[in-house]
Amino acid sequence: MLELLWLIPALPLAGFVILALAGPWISRIAAAIIGVGSVGLSMVVAILVAIAFLTSPPPNHAYLQTLWTWIHVGSFKSEMAFYLDALSLVMMLVVTFVGFLIHLYSAEFMITDVGYSRFFAYMNLFVGSMLILILASDLLFLYLGWEGVGLCSYLLIGFWYADPVNGRAARKAFIVTRIGDTAMAIGLFLLFTHLGTLQIQEVMHRALSQWPVGSGLAVAAAAMLLGGAVGKSAQLPLQTWLPDAMAGPTPASALIHAATMVTAGVYLIARTHVVFSLAPSVQFQVAVIGAVTLLIAGFSALVQSDIKRVLAYSTISQIGYMFLALGVGAWSAAIFHFMIHAFFKSLLFLGAGAVILALHHEHNMFKMGGLRKELPITFWTFLIAAASLSALPLVTAGFYSKDLILSYAWSSTTGSPWLWCAGVAGALLTSLYSFRMVFLVFFSDVKLKPVYKPGLCITLSLVILAGLSLAAGFLKIPFTDFLHTALPVVSAVQGSSEWKLQAIAGIVSLAGVYLAYLFFLRKPQIIQNVVRSGPGSILHRFWFVGWGFDWIYDTFLVNPFVWISRLNKNDFIDIFYDDIAWLNRIFHRRLSDTQTGQVRWYAAGITVGAIIVIAIVVFL
């Protein structure tokens, strides 16, 4: 069974090729069958492969499948090969499964769109690229998938290309992540130059044997890889592209936020964890970036009015938790949270999509309300997802995964109480903005009447994901045990009172729900008064625009670049050559002026010339 591995990325890619080539000639139904079917088949194969892997694990809990040698020059050899171990297996299952549900949902959601087959082509390419990224055994091959997901995010964010705003958001996503990618590319040059290979397992092996802990090269390599990771995973300081990325169709946002793209950075760090372990300073940086990002994004999520923007900031914040986990060496906790997050975040986006579709593409939460009775399935599933996001104790999956991260943030040998505090503060923010969203959209009075009730495809996707958002948390112990065949166990300080920390975190998230109830349903005037006050409005504005990062980048990078390039549109270097040409022309004119056709001028010329020549001969 394991040898079917290559089919998992190949099927969605084949779907892409068919849709891209035959798109204009095939019907909507055919496009949906190819688009959804390819990912569905890929999921089936993934499940079969996973069963085979679990029932009879290959030696060393890893399976390598080589397709062909991509680049072989001298000592450099990069292979198109897939590597399956616990880590990539989990990622693969989540991506294909969540990806499939999102595709299923899209089949209904996008049905009236003119670019139906184009949409599925991009979505298939997205899933295929992500699977390459996950399964690649070679960093260069991984980079292929890495750039592929960046491209697909561009294509999908700018899917409705007629509006320049979408185009701008799409370009921003591609360019900002490419900045990170470039850092990562330099990291690859460094790794190859000093370790002589880009094959991931071999890189880990050689790094461990050649570089001492904290060596300069390890630090540089880890820092460069981190650059790539913060770009793709929308962490500080490259997080600015993600809030704008919601310009794309909602299922595409679900795919970007849940299954593909933004989790790539988390995966990269987990995959190359040895390099980060060898560079403790960079690894600590990962934790700090995560902690700061989760807070900053949490505050921004709190004040947004666009439902998808709330979710976008929420993603940045939740990925921050994963970075925090990676930073304290809790590799498996990060991956566990990635999985749970994939379930509830895709559910949130799909639920938001159902709401948006029902309300004529209305995004503003303040124009929504009372949808609890109108869209019951959407309401209940959305509520479950929000509860899971808020990590409500015991019943939700999000509780188990977030709790794992928080406890390691404190107890890991590289953790600290400060990181834990940041995480808990973030938890309060999370439940606050999550339930703000729930109360604004689904409670109080009906403001807009829904015009569309979700059909079978949408309902099915929502219900399945809701079930997972509740139940998947119980997998914690077997899941982390399984992951530890590929990732090291956290080195934790023993004796910390885990249940106390757990209780605090639980109480905090419940408190957040209550506060949200108080501020946004029961007594909204409190918050309105705060926002109207001077400092309150400034803070509101500041958080609303994402802490001014866009302004800084626009003012100091984008605008000067555009200005300078426009200024030099006509290439100043040409002035030099134009001047030479001009000088030549001047001489040419002056000399041709002497050709008057009048004999006396020529005679005078001959005389003067003769005198000069004689003078030179006589006097020199």
Added chain:
Amino acid sequence: MILIWLIVIPVAAGVLGWFLGRWSTLLTRWTCLLALILDLVLVLAIWWYRNDGQGTWLVQTRHLWIPQLGISFYLAMDGLSLLLVMLTAFLGIMSVACSWSGIREQVGFFHMNLMWILAGIMGVFLALDLFLFYFFWELMLVPMYFLIAIWGHENRAYAAIKFFLFTQLSGLLMLAAILGLYFIHGRNTGTYTFDYTQLLGTSLSPAAAMWLMLGFFIAFAVKIPTVGVHSWLPDAHTEAPTAGSVILAGLLLKTGAYGLIRFVIPLFPDAARDFTPVAMILGVVGILYGAIMAFAQTDLKRLVAYTSISHMGFVLIGVFAWNMLALQGAVIVILAHGVTTGALFILVGDLQDRIHTRDMTRMGGLWSTVPRISGIALFLALASLGLPGLGNFVGEFLVLLGTYPVNILITALASTGFIFSVIYALYMIQNTFHGPQKEVWSIPDISPREATIMGLLIVVIVWLGLYPNPFFKTVGPALNALLGLGGKL
């Protein structure tokens, strides 16, 4: 003998086509197309039968020409020349095919010029006698001048003269350097010869070597082009007819890169070593300057022209890094850029045939009108910005990988070219195919002929991107031999 045929076939077909053009232009087109296909088949045959990875020179032929002056008709083909000649034949076919309906005036003479340029370029890639090399170098310029001046766009006279002056003057420097080398070698050894293989290893004083090296370098730098001597390129590329632009960007620029690899470093390794920092800085500046200039343009063709400056910067860096990785990368950039940019120029030409403008401020939203053309343009833009899985990425990545151990700072700066290339490529797509429609065009989407051209070009781009190993294998022994000549820079 087969090498002579490679050159004679296009020359003869050009003359024949000119005569046939008096009766039927279709006959001219077919003659030239078939001649180039025959050329391509010959090259592929050499590739197939002689590419055993053994020995540097696959085929060579040598005839006396002017023995009194040590000039011989000496052609030879190694893996490097093979790939470049193959590229020439391939893009030659494309340029005949893309002129099929666009060129309607003086069809015979147009094709003769086209074929003679191609013959000249093949000669440049094959000649191992410096005098012969110079002869071919000049052969490709004059018809190119006519191509721009007669069949070009609005500002063609200016562009043609500019192109001619730049290349002619720099060519003159090379001629002086060739003669200098000829006489120094003759005085040293008593045998006056233009034979490349004998001139290798001529002992030169450092100053003489530097001057001679510069003579060659400037000629090639103008062709590549490097920043400072690049300003002929945007004008020439923009004003030339589509076929001319394809040949300029796809082939003519490559003669400069080829010259650096074949002549500058092997003939003057010591001078080149001293010159390396300058060349690398020129390369980096070219990458960034070209990309930023491309972003500023509103003329679609001019934009594509500036991207060439950016991409060729990678070649310059790769050549002067002078190791296997970087050189292989440079060769792949040469091939991939030739095909990608050629395809982009053809696409812009197709678009211009339809809407009669290249002004991007008048375009926008073309995707809904011509989705197929737009999809292809998107693909080519992605290839141009170096998306992994497509040709340019493989080349540029290897160049940087090879340059990293030589100079980290240069590598890091050149890597930022990845960012700028995204900016201009997406800007181009946005202003042309995405966004709102500024004017309503009712134009046909891609025709079967155009689709065939694009399909072939795209297949090559994907091939280079996913399975470039056959190319590495072919050019490997040749580069190994050259690396041995140049020593370690």
